[in-house]
Amino acid sequence: xxxxxxxxxxxxxxxxxxxxxxxxxxxxxxxxxxxxxxxxxxxxxxxxxxxxxxxxxxxxxxxxxxxxxxxxxxxxxxxxxxxxxxxxxxxxxxxxxxxxxxxxxxxxxxxxxxxxxxxxxxxxxxxxxxxxxxxxxxxxxxxxxxxxxxxxxxxxxxxxxxxxxxxxxxxxxxxxxxxxxxxxxxxxxxxxxxxxxxxxxxxxxxxxxxxxxxxxxxxxxxxxxxxxxxxxxxxxxxxxxxxxxxxxxxxxxxxx
Amino acid sequence: xxxxxxxxxxxxxxxxxxxxxxxxxxxxxxxxxxxxxxxxxxxxxxxxxxxxxxxxxxxxxxxxxxxxxxxxxxxxxxxxxxxxxxxxxxxxxxxxxxxxxxxxxxxxxxxxxxxxxxxxxxxxxxxxxxxxxxxxxxxxxxxxxxxxxxxxxxxxxxxxxxxxxxxxxxxxxxxxxxxxxxxxxxxxxxxxxxxxxxxxxxxxxxxxxxxxxxxxxxxxxxxxxxxxxxxxxxxxxxxxxxxxxxxxxxxxxxxxxxxxxxxxxxxxxxxxxxxxxxxxxxxxxxxxxxxxxxxxxxxxxxxxxxxxxxxxxxxxxxxxxxxxxxxxxxxxxxxxxxxxxxxxxxxxxxxxxxxxxxxxxxxxxxxx
Amino acid sequence: xxxxxxxxxxxxxxxxxxxxxxxxxxxxxxxxxxxxxxxxxxxxxxxxxxxxxxxxxxxxxxxxxxxxxxxxxxxxxxxxxxxxxxxxxxxxxxxxxxxxxxxxxxxxxxxxxxxxxxxxxxxxxxxxxxxxxxxxxxxxxxxxxxxxxxxxxxxxxxxxxxxxxxxxxxxxxxxxxxxxxxxxxxxxxxxxxxxxxxxxxxxxxxxxxxxxxxxxxxxxxxxxxxxxxxxxxxxxxxxxxxxxxxxxxxxxxxxxxxxxxxxxxxxxxxxxxxxxxxxxxxxxxxxxxx
Numbered sequence: 001x002x003x004x005x006x007x008x009x010x011x012x013x014x015x016x017x018x019x020x021x022x023x024x025x026x027x028x029x030x031x032x033x034x035x036x037x038x039x040x041x042x043x044x045x046x047x048x049x050x051x052x053x054x055x056x057x058x059x060x061x062x063x064x065x066x067x068x069x070x071x072x073x074x075x076x077x078x079x080x081x082x083x084x085x086x087x088x089x090x091x092x093x094x095x096x097x098x099x100x101x102x103x104x105x106x107x108x109x110x111x112x113x114x115x116x117x118x119x120x121x122x123x124x125x126x127x128x129x130x131x132x133x134x135x136x137x138x139x140x141x142x143x144x145x146x147x148x149x150x151x152x153x154x155x156x157x158x159x160x161x162x163x164x165x166x167x168x169x170x171x172x173x174x175x176x177x178x179x180x181x182x183x184x185x186x187x188x189x190x191x192x193x194x195x196x197x198x199x200x201x202x203x204x205x206x207x208x209x210x211x212x213x214x215x216x217x218x219x220x221x222x223x224x225x226x227x228x229x230x231x232x233x234x235x236x237x238x239x240x241x242x243x244x245x246x247x248x249x250x251x252x253x254x255x256x
Numbered sequence: 257x258x259x260x261x262x263x264x265x266x267x268x269x270x271x272x273x274x275x276x277x278x279x280x281x282x283x284x285x286x287x288x289x290x291x292x293x294x295x296x297x298x299x300x301x302x303x304x305x306x307x308x309x310x311x312x313x314x315x316x317x318x319x320x321x322x323x324x325x326x327x328x329x330x331x332x333x334x335x336x337x338x339x340x341x342x343x344x345x346x347x348x349x350x351x352x353x354x355x356x357x358x359x360x361x362x363x364x365x366x367x368x369x370x371x372x373x374x375x376x377x378x379x380x381x382x383x384x385x386x387x388x389x390x391x392x393x394x395x396x397x398x399x400x401x402x403x404x405x406x407x408x409x410x411x412x413x414x415x416x417x418x419x420x421x422x423x424x425x426x427x428x429x430x431x432x433x434x435x436x437x438x439x440x441x442x443x444x445x446x447x448x449x450x451x452x453x454x455x456x457x458x459x460x461x462x463x464x465x466x467x468x469x470x471x472x473x474x475x476x477x478x479x480x481x482x483x484x485x486x487x488x489x490x491x492x493x494x495x496x497x498x499x500x501x502x503x504x505x506x507x508x509x510x511x512x513x514x515x516x517x518x519x520x521x522x523x524x525x526x527x528x529x530x531x532x533x534x535x536x537x538x539x540x541x542x543x544x545x546x547x548x549x550x551x552x553x554x555x556x557x558x559x560x561x562x563x564x565x566x567x568x569x570x571x572x573x574x575x576x577x578x579x580x581x582x583x584x585x586x587x588x589x590x591x592x593x594x595x596x597x598x599x600x601x602x603x604x605x606x607x608x609x610x611x612x613x614x615x616x617x618x619x620x621x622x623x624x
Numbered sequence: 625x626x627x628x629x630x631x632x633x634x635x636x637x638x639x640x641x642x643x644x645x646x647x648x649x650x651x652x653x654x655x656x657x658x659x660x661x662x663x664x665x666x667x668x669x670x671x672x673x674x675x676x677x678x679x680x681x682x683x684x685x686x687x688x689x690x691x692x693x694x695x696x697x698x699x700x701x702x703x704x705x706x707x708x709x710x711x712x713x714x715x716x717x718x719x720x721x722x723x724x725x726x727x728x729x730x731x732x733x734x735x736x737x738x739x740x741x742x743x744x745x746x747x748x749x750x751x752x753x754x755x756x757x758x759x760x761x762x763x764x765x766x767x768x769x770x771x772x773x774x775x776x777x778x779x780x781x782x783x784x785x786x787x788x789x790x791x792x793x794x795x796x797x798x799x800x801x802x803x804x805x806x807x808x809x810x811x812x813x814x815x816x817x818x819x820x821x822x823x824x825x826x827x828x829x830x831x832x833x834x835x836x837x838x839x840x841x842x843x844x845x846x847x848x849x850x851x852x853x854x855x856x857x858x859x860x861x862x863x864x865x866x867x868x869x870x871x872x873x874x875x876x877x878x879x880x881x882x883x884x885x886x887x888x889x890x891x892x893x894x895x896x897x898x899x900x901x902x903x904x905x906x907x908x909x910x911x912x913x914x
Contacts, residue, residue, distance in 0.1 A: 368714030
């Protein structure tokens with residue numbers, strides 16, 4: 001099947017330091033793909049390249065067979081590529097519902113809509129999308145709470161809901177359960193599993209239990225390069241991967 | 257039109273009708289009411305930028321003075337025989353909007369101090385260019401004695417310098433120094449207030465507020481923040497230019513100090529004292545400061561010092577200004593303006609989609 | 625030719641004033657993250673202290689007293705108002721310091737009147753000095769040398785002392801300064817006072833060259849901000865480079881194409897902001913929005 005997201009020779013250098021180099025990467029539609037790697041492997045750099053937060057120094061990125069290498073992150077959202085932030089990044093003074101409404105508004109109205117007289121309240125579809133996103137993350141009951149007042153775990157789930165309210169085809173999640181309690185993490189894991197049945201999901205995560213449990217396939221980055229790609233079983237058995245993790249000082253991560 | 261809009265227009269109209277009478281009672285003259293209305297429009301324009309888009313401009317005089325010069329030049333060069341106030345004011349407004357778009361396309365990419373300084377720099381450039389403008393701008397002397405523009409409405413041509421019939425207020429005296437100019441300026445202010453109110457409640461205002469509160473998030477839900485900010489800059493510049501054009505025609509003269517730093521600073525003062533992020537704040541701030549300026553300057557040389565102290569007091573004690581505080585939005589307004597802006601580094605040149613934290617996978621506390 | 629040399633020398637003198645004010649702005653920004661619109665007021669206060677004292681007690685007294693008085697004024701300002709605004713957003717700081725600048729300007733106008741004044745150059749430096757083909761006022765030369773000496777001292781303080789360590793660290797990394805902990809608060813106040821004292825001394829010393837009036841603070845502050853932006857906010861050598869560049873640019877344009885002399889520095893700043901927003905020698909990454 002054609003890839004929904006593909007990179008070829010993707011690289012990013014900061015001066016002489018190559019944070020990511022020569023990454024060839026393909027994700028099939030509907031897949032739940034995880035990207036893992038020890039600290040300093042270039043995961044976050046790779047994630048930011050895909051999301052459009054930073055521009056690559058070499059290589060190309062294509063999304064749905066369209067070259068988006070030089071496309072801004074904002075435009076990519078409208079193409080159907082949304083990201084949730086590693087540290088929840090919300091409109092802290094707005095309600096939970098309004099956070100999602102704004103994202104839905106951007107989706108419905110486009111990157112710029114000079115509606116200087118019309119109020120957005122009249123747009124029923126916006127409310128529908130926002131409510132759907134909230135219910136998919138089981139945040140309905142918190143809809144009227146100020147986002148800044150949420151617990152850490154709820155903030156992170158709201159961040160995913162906001163990304164979801166842009167109606168993406170591929171959802172990028174940057175360490176979605178980092179800092180959550182065991183219960184919160186398990187609940188979030190179940191939610192992600194359900195989302196993955198409806199769209200393509202790309203996760204960057206440290207929590208190996210989560211990754212091994214829910215991923216269709218895993219890509220391992222090491223020192224900015226792709227070390228291996230395969231099913232969870234293949235990755236677990238891969239001697240190079242074991243070497244990279246156990247050989248470094250990140251042994252604990254395998255069992256985190 | 258909604259019932260709320262009608263109520264807003266009626267109450268505001270009553271307030272504006274009563275304003276010159278109240279001003280007369282406390283020692284102001286008729287022309288002062290007109291000046292306050294016109295300057296309020298400029299301050300409202302400034303507040304669209306500072307209050308709603310979160311950008312502090314120290315160069316708004318370039319639009320105010322620019323609008324004035326453009327209206328004067330249009331009047332003197334393009335229609336010396338048939339001076340038409342509509343055409344002069346609208347022409348100047350459109351031209352300042354274009355100027356704001358051009359300058360904004362450069363400035364809105366910067367934040368905080370950099371944005372403030374770049375707007376200041378452009379204003380200084382405009383100031384010195386006009387000052388060197390020779391015959392076209394009148395150089396240091398500015399432009400004087402241009403034809404009195406008439407206001408054509410339907411079959412009539414109204415001369416705004418005609419007096420309004422005296423209004424007897426019994427023991428408070430008789431207001432006899434009002435001209436039709438006040439009626440015109442008050443109607444304009446009414447419409448501008450209505451427009452601003454609609455703007456801030458509109459979808460555009462909602463998105464602008466979202467961008468002000470969290471630009472990075474806004475970019476990644478799909479709002480093109482730079483374009484929104486540019487639009488706000490253009491609307492702001494056009495409103496201020498519109499006011500400048502009105503003021504030039506009202507005064508019948510325009511001078512370089514309308515483009516100066518002091519003028520830019522005055523819009524900052526009016527708006528902060530009255531209340532950022534409030535519809536009426538700039539009007540109240542302008543009324544108070546301009547009134548004090550005119551009344552106190554005759555009484556004591558201290559008035560500018562007092563003005564400065566009022567300004568500092570407003571920043572320290574009433575960050576939401578007089579209107580914001582009276583409206584019970586003190587706490588919220590403070591958080592919305594200052595809290596949102598604090599999210600960026602103090603340099604104010606925060607990269608909204610900044611690469612810095614993304615550079616390397618650094619160990620984090622959450623890696624336990 | 626003679627006029628060009630003279631313009632270059634004038635540009636040097638003007639540029640050094642900008643450098644001195646800009647260095648103060650930059651070290652205060654580096655340590656306190658405070659964008660100080662009231663910094664020009666320190667120059668103005670120094671100039672007026674100099675004006676009063678020079679007439680009665682001589683130039684030396686003025687040069688000693690002006691920086692001390694201005695430093696004391698700065699500490700007072702810091703303790704009374706400014707400290708509540710550290711760590712706040714740049715917009716609040718800009719507004720507050722703008723207000724302070726207004727008040728200081730008006731206070732000076734009330735006390736000393738709005739007229740332009742100057743005090744005479746002392747007899748010892750009243751003559752001129754032969755520099756190649758031209759005669760150049762001795763006071764200006766002495767002034768330039770004095771400023772250069774002062775900047776060297778400031779640079780040595782930054783490079784060699786503990787307070788300087790805080791300045792250097794602060795410019796690079798605010799968190800590192802916090803880790804240094806302890807007396808950071810007091811040290812910041814001292815840095816603020818030093819920045820103010822520099823401006824005060826320059827204000828006093830420059831008054832025989834450039835006359836004094838209440839608006840002089842703003843007139844020097846705005847170009848000095850241009851200097852800081854051109855050189856790079858937070859960079860000592862950026863301030864030096866920017867100051868000399870802007871001073872020379874302004875001075876040379878005055879004889880080459882006078883109508884542009886006031887516009888050229890703003891044009892220069894706009895270009896720098898567009899092409900290299902972090903300034904010529906600025907370290908901090910400044911990214912335009914994608």
